[in-house]
Amino acid sequence: MAKQHVALYVTGSIAAYKALTLTRLLIKSGAAVRVVMTKAAEAFVTPLSFQVLSKNAVATEMFAGTQVKAVDHIELADWTDLAVVAPASADIIGKLANGIADDMASLTLMATTAPKLVVPAMNQHMLDSAATNRNIAQLKQDGVTVMTPATGFLAEGYSGRGRMPEPAAIMQQIETLRPQTTPLTGKKVLVTAGGTRERIDPVRFITNDSSGKMGYAIAEEMQQRGATVTLISAPTKLTPPAGVSLIPVLTTEDLADAVTKAFKQTDILVMAAAVADFKPVNTADQKIKKSADNDQLTIKLTKTTDILKQVARLKQPGQITVGFAAETQNLLDNANQKLIAKQLDLLIANDVSKPGVGFNGDTNQVTILQPDQAPIKTTLADKHTIAKQVVDQISQRLQKEG
Template structure:
């Protein structure tokens, strides 16, 4: 969800600034582009070098850097950010923010920012309880800023009470929860299938195909980014998910995939079957490796279960079911037949006749056909952008 998000992290003078290192690492690990702005006092508690190393970007603390002759433009920094996180937020900095004071780079960036602002207070108990601090915090909240409440515990002064900065993991979770609140698929459950299936011939050989799973993985990631609770049923693939909230179920054969899908489907609002399921499997599977003793070898094949048709039969009112069709001839006609036969809400048509094909590529060219046989053609584009187009169609249906 934070992948490719531009995040400015403001660090103020506080003993809690040591937690900023862990917070920076977690944000980068989540896929965010992180830049750090420090106050002068913050540099007494944690070095800019530490945060620069962890963020993989220069750290800003002054308007003008005399060593490089560079002007750090606070307006550009504020406009660059998708969100601004102040952690730790000292009583001094909160007072400046609340009253529009602008005597350092961080306060200038705050006043220039057009993005959501999160602040995690960190201070001693008496400072936290002081009416002036509470007034400043209420002012900041009234401006639309979001406070990540401090925790109760032992403080640097030796007192025990409120004032401890929230832990980095708690800050990340707070941001993710807030970010999800306005997402269009919040509260929806989605099922996605991806990759090939392998149908065993003997212990070392199988029938399979060239599907990489990239399309299904991109769809799963984007559905999750839209707020859905996603289960991905994946055939054998080397791909990894960047969104760790997605529930991944690894399977091998078509029968394995069917059972996993039936288990999940009844509770899902949205199901997208993009897996390239093998149509046939060996009638008998050898227990031992088949030796190459004969110049000819024949294999009796039987049909694998039709996962999409089975889900179409099980489909209830309100559920959205989407399938894929990979065709080499009579493409639209065959796709429409599949759409109607399997009770789909729309079908995504791929053509093997398009330049570069479909399998193993990072790009895809699709046509979406709905139940009214209306066709929407899209140009060749990266599969993560194709996923956006497919999910937009789902949003239109909802």
């Protein structure tokens, strides 16, 4: 933690005394620590105690005017490399989850863009309440790390969940949040996901069974490894991963335009979207009605843009392109043809005719093809696990390409 700026937020809980030890451990690890306390926290521990340990003034009041040339809460937020809320009461968790900023702690946390670690500490009944569970889920969705409370003897005199973990355990958790440099750190990654839609009329369209889960899992894994990720997504029911920029699209042409526009500034393109290969030649302006005289309807289709073929013409040295091939027969033959024809660095092939593989499910099994390597076949696993394996291979390719 040498030279890291840690803002420690202490809120109203009997466990506030543990935050003194946590402050000491942070200082001993080499971090610079500044403490913010709520009024409720001051009922348990005095600001002077934290001031003596941290060698910094403790912030307790909004708009105290301690910074002559800056706004107090913004200055502290900008100074912060890591924000730790320990102990985190149900009150502060609710404020953070719902965007309430009515004291120095919640106001500064609202302005903080650095990673946040929230360490809940409260009675088990409060922890298990629907409101607290809802608020914690929202924090996680917002990209906040929430540490699991410990189980043990509570202040109320009985054993249960909700104890603040020991400071040493919190330090271990903090260690996992430190920025780690990977081959993907700082790389600009473009990921496509979901199934494109081609309109027949205002109420009908041609599409496929893609849920977008594979592409979203890859985007999340890339972001967690330090990449700057843009996700171009056809319609799905998924929430974009925290920290990922989203560009929504509908049709294959929309997707082609978005990819072409962004590709020049991209280091790695992962085409995980399930792109419609055909679209209607003509789209009806009004809903096509059933006719009493005709039991059949013929729709004339034409090919859509081959996005990867288009990208291959734009590709520059150093750029990596990754394609997906969903097949139902002759998996390796068809996939290898696509790998060569589209000038791809990697191709992720799967046989979607197999149970648990491919579209609209939580699991997948893929074969990873590269021009100069033997195929790598994964086992059937959840899509986040598959995403990690795919990103591992992309990362290794990136290192090989220099």
